[in-house]
Amino acid sequence: MxxxxxxxxxxxxxxxxxxxxxxxxxxxxxEGFLPRTAAMLVMGVFTVYFLTPIWWLLVASTKSRGDLTTTNALWFSDIQLGENIAAVASYGGGVLPRWLLNSVLYAGVGALVATVLAGMCGYALAKYVFPGRELVFNVVLGGVLVPATALALPLFLLFSQVSATNTFWSVFLPSIVSPFGVYLARIFAASAVPEELLEAARLDGSGEVRTFFTVSVRLMFPALVTVFLFQFVAIWNNFFLPLIMLRDESLFPVTLGLYTWNTQVNQVPELRLYVLTGALLSIVPLIIVFLLLQRFWRTGLGSGALK
Amino acid sequence: MSTTVLDVQARNRARVKVPHKKAIAIFVAPFATLFTLFYLIPIGYAVWQSMLVIEREGTYGEPREVFGGLSQYAQVMDSGPFWESVGRVLLFGVVQVPVMLGLALLFALLLDSPLVKGRRFFRLAFFAPYAVPGVIAAIMWGFLYSPNLSPFKPLTQEVGFLSADLVLWSMANVVTWVYVGYNMLIIYSSLLAIPTEIYEAARLDGASQARIAWAIKIPLVMPAIILTAIFSIIGTLQLLAEPQVFRTFTSAVSSTFTPNLLVYTTSSVPNVSLAAAYSVVLALATFILSFTFLKVTQRKAFQ
Known part of the structure; x- marks a missing residue:
């Protein structure tokens, strides 16, 4: 053989x-028996490390308040996940569903808009020659190195000047700018969208903008999914901006809301269980979306990192 | 003679119309406008704000903002808490970033080697924590570390994970837990992009998997490792969610624990001018550090 x-x-x-x-x-x-066993052992040990906290959260969310501290924390006792979810969803006048919806708007819609804007700009930087192109690209690249959290306070100062803090837009608008998305879209468009195709579209009488939305977008799709996921996570994880901007509880994203609950755990003991159940509710949809989009996530990231 | 020719050429070029001007404007203008509004102007405004000082006439006079030049920056340079917080995140970064990237690289190489079975499962299992936002990860681990609430009470009652000595490393563990899988995936996907033919010669020559990994794979995925390193450095200097959450679990985390926490604390005093100065210094430091790292490693890796 x-x-x-x-x-x-x-x-x-x-x-x-x-x-x-x-x-x-x-x-x-x-590859002998020993290296293979060692490799599997390493992977096994770290699987336990990565999954135990999530497993614990799942188990904890199914317990009653009494069982939470008295029974084995890593296995189920009386399962009452449904009751817990109902209780947490109605606590404080049903503020948790509101927070989840806010998060979907900030991160979901925000990332979608950011992806479209970054895709268009990156595409133009890759496919057209115009004065100031390199300047725009270099300024954007500089923006990649200035993280969103470093901008939270400057943005707060600016929004206070126009009395627009503590509004939906004060968190949403800064979230739709993704310099990294422009960078990734430019690199990807340069290699994935052939010049001949654009020429052919022009000969067919298709306008530039229409060609972008009908032809080029499809070719750039893996990169655009990556930009979307990247920006989604960036908005979802940006804790500083809502923390400094928002006072009104009904505008909070779920991360800030659960954080606020967690600071009140000592005064309101039942919040402990609600924080955990709320945490589970907020990460399960994310895990599902991530697993579904993982294929794109990988190809897109690979192309960005290799350049 | 040659200069006049160049002049003519330049004038000609200036007169030549840029094709598809309208389309370019439609593509670039929305992003450029928002980038200016929410990146450039805030930074410029923060720089301006950081140069204002509040002055009162007498003790009870009207406070008014006057131009104070660089006096806030002198205060930043003299600020003990600021440098302590910077030292803390640098210490954190020097230990946590190499550990995290080392693990990510190890897992990526194992997934790419013939040694591991069930790689799809491992990929998903290791990546799952990335779906947990930093704040929620910190809350979860806060419970897990706590001496009273943890499922591992025998351990957490013996070892003070939330004590002043260990709390920084407990946070490092939270950050590592969230981000190893993500970094692993970046490195792994660039390993997959390497054509297998490259290893064939080495395999035929009898090179072991470890040797192939060390001599061929790691140099080829260096750009991916550099990218992950830059994002990790940026993330480390910006630490906020983890320390802020841990403050509810332990008193060992001060309100000036990390630079961003100090910015937040100072701005809620409120001393916005000083907070703006901290912010500007921090953004500049982040920029310079990641830019320098990019340049140095690029020179080493690609020459």
Whole structure:
């Protein structure tokens, strides 16, 4: 068998590699029992490390307040997840569903708008020659290195000048600017959208803007999904901006809301269970979205990092 | 002679119309406008605000803002808490970033090697914590560390994870837990992009997996590692959610624990001018540090 390795076409070998089957032949026996066991042991130990906190959160959210501290924290006792969810959703006049909705608006809609804007700008920087192009790109690149949190206070000062703090827009508008998205879209558009295709579209009488939205967007799709996910996470994780901007509880994203509850745990003990159930409710949809979009996430990230 | 030719050429070029001007404007203008409004102007405004000082006539006079030049910056330079917080996040970064990226690289290489079975499962399991926002991760780990609420009470009652000595490293663990899988995925996807033919020669020559990883794979994924390192450095200097949340679990985290926490505390005093000065110094430091790192490593990695 060992002599046939060289005859296997590269594509078959690549497939074997990605599907997890080891290529047969010469490189087979070299990985002995010991390295394989050691590798699996490392992966196993870290699986426990990564999943235990999430498992614990899931179990804790199913318990009654009494069971939370008295029963085994890593296994179920009386399951009452439904009651807990109902209780947490109606606590404080149903403010948690409101927070979840706010988060979807800030992060979901915000990231969507940011992706469209960054995609258009990156595309123009890649596909057209115009005066000031390099200047725009370099300023944007500088923006990549200035993180969103560093801008929270300056934005707060600016919004106070126009008395617009503590509004939905004070968190939403700054969130739709993604310099990293422009960078990624430019790199991806440069290689993924062939010039000939644009010429063909022009000959067919399609306008530039229409060509972008009908043809180029499809070719840039993996990169755009990556930009979306990246910006979504950035907005979702940006704690400083809502913390400094918002006073009105009904405008909070879920992260800030749960944080506020957590600061009151000592005065209002039942909040402890609500914080945990609320945390579970806020991460489950995210985990599902992430797993569904993971394929795009990977290809897009790879292309961004390799350049 | 040559200069006049160049002049003519330049004039000609200036007169040549840029094709698709309207389309370019439609594509670029929205982002450029928002970037100016919510990136450039706030930074400029913060710089201006940081140069104002509040002056009163007598003790009870009307306070008014007057131009104070760089006096706030002198105060920043003299500020003990500021430098302590900077030292703290630098210490944090020097330890946490290499540990996190080392683990991410190890997992990516293992996933890419023939040693591991079930790579799809491991990929998902390791990436899952990234879906947990920093604030919620900090709340979860706050419970897990707590001597009274933790499921690991025998351990947490013995070891003070939330004590003044350990709390910085407990936070490092939270950040590592969230971000290892994400960084692993970036490195892993660039490993997948390497054509397998590159290793064939090495394999035929009898090189071990470890040798292939060290001599071929790691140099090829260096750009990905640099990218993850830059984002990690930026993230470290910006630490806010984790210390802010931990303040509800322990008194060991002061209100000036990290630079951003100090900015927040100072702005709620309210001393916005000083907070603006802290912010400007912090943004500048982040920019310079990640830019320098980018330049230095690029030179080393690609020459």
């Amino acid at each position: 060992s002599t046939t390795t060289a005859a296997v076409p590269p594509s078959a070998r690549a497939r074997a590699r990605t599907t997890g089957r080891k290529g047969n032949g010469r490189n087979g026996p070299r």
